[in-house]
Amino acid sequence: MLEKMKETALFLEQRIKIKPEVAIVLGSGLGGLVKDIIVDTEINYKDIPNFPVSTVQGHKGTLMFGTLNNVPVMVMNGRFHYYEGNGMKTLTFPIFVMHQMGIKKVILSNAAGGMNPTFKVSDIMIIKDHINMMANNPLMGPNDDTLGPRFPDMSEAYSKRIIKLAMKVGEKFNIPLQKGIYMGVTGPCFETPAEYRMFHIMGADAVGMSTVPETIAARYLGMEVFALSVITDLGLIDAVEQASHEEVLHAAEKAEPKMVKLVYELLPQL
Numbered sequence: 021m022l023e024k025m026k027e028t029a030l031f032l033e034q035r036i037k038i039k040p041e042v043a044i045v046l047g048s049g050l051g052g053l054v055k056d057i058i059v060d061t062e063i064n065y066k067d068i069p070n071f072p073v074s075t076v077q078g079h080k081g082t083l084m085f086g087t088l089n090n091v092p093v094m095v096m097n098g099r100f101h102y103y104e105g106n107g108m109k110t111l112t113f114p115i116f117v118m119h120q121m122g123i124k125k126v127i128l129s130n131a132a133g134g135m136n137p138t139f140k141v142s143d144i145m146i147i148k149d150h151i152n153m154m155a156n157n158p159l160m161g162p163n164d165d166t167l168g169p170r171f172p173d174m175s176e177a178y179s180k181r182i183i184k185l186a187m188k189v190g191e192k193f194n195i196p197l198q199k200g201i202y203m204g205v206t207g208p209c210f211e212t213p214a215e216y217r218m219f220h221i222m223g224a225d226a227v228g229m230s231t232v233p234e235t236i237a238a239r240y241l242g243m244e245v246f247a248l249s250v251i252t253d254l255g256l257i258d259a260v261e262q263a264s265h266e267e268v269l270h271a272a273e274k275a276e277p278k279m280v281k282l283v284y285e286l287l288p289q290l
């Protein structure tokens with residue numbers, strides 16, 4: 021694993037002129053950020069040694085390096101999900117590569133179903149904590165103590181410092197922000213009404229099929245994490261609406277300008 025990470029990091033470092041400080045993982049329909057990047061290099065996942073390949077419609081498969089509001093960034097334009105059949109180690113491999121390249125901060129974004137009754141479709145939710153309902157963990161197996169501890173602390177999975185900064189940016193630019201707890205599930209089914217109800221009772225505000233493995237890997241490696249959900253459909257108790265991938269993409273697109281602005285303005289303050 022370590023050898024592969026080093027090989028991939030070296031491959032990338034030899035192809036870029038910038039030194040990325042922040043990594044950004046773009047989820048469903050949030051590709052809008054891409055147009056603001058002053059691109060240094062863009063590489064297809066399939067051309068990167070040891071990298072997995074993304075299979076979801078609406079998710080591109082390129083790694084971009086460049087500057088965003090003058091901050092050197094590495095952007096994953098398309099991410100890997102557990103439901104695609106990737107193992108947890110495979111789908112978090114890019115996080116290990118980021119760490120290998122010296123990146124210490126990561127911004128994750130995703131689409132999620134809202135269960136908090138105060139949420140509306142296309143709201144943006146800052147993830148303040150998560151519940152891992154995936155019944156798996158990317159850190160299973162022998163531990164490499166040179167990378168991180170066997171039993172990593174998760175008392176502050178999502179950086180309080182960055183959340184504070186983001187709330188200020190939201191206020192300044194008039195971007196309404198929700199805060200809540202994200203439940204990570206395997207998918208690929210959306211939830212039944214009974215499942216939405218159970219997850220809400222368990223304490224979650226939104227549910228989605230990503231982010232939790234990446235956050236676990238990043239925290240293990242000592243990276244600071246900030247994550248945003250776009251609420252794309254609602255699973256409210258006794259009023260669950262039908263959900264479809266098209267609807268998710270449509271709602272995510274609607275929230276995109278706000279989300280892009282938030283991340284763009286937040287970056288130089290990190």
Ligand code: HPA
Pocket residue numbers: 131132133134207209210211227228229252253255263268
């Ligand atoms: N459930 C799980 N994942 C999701 C949902 C949902 O309702 N919406 C977008 N991703």
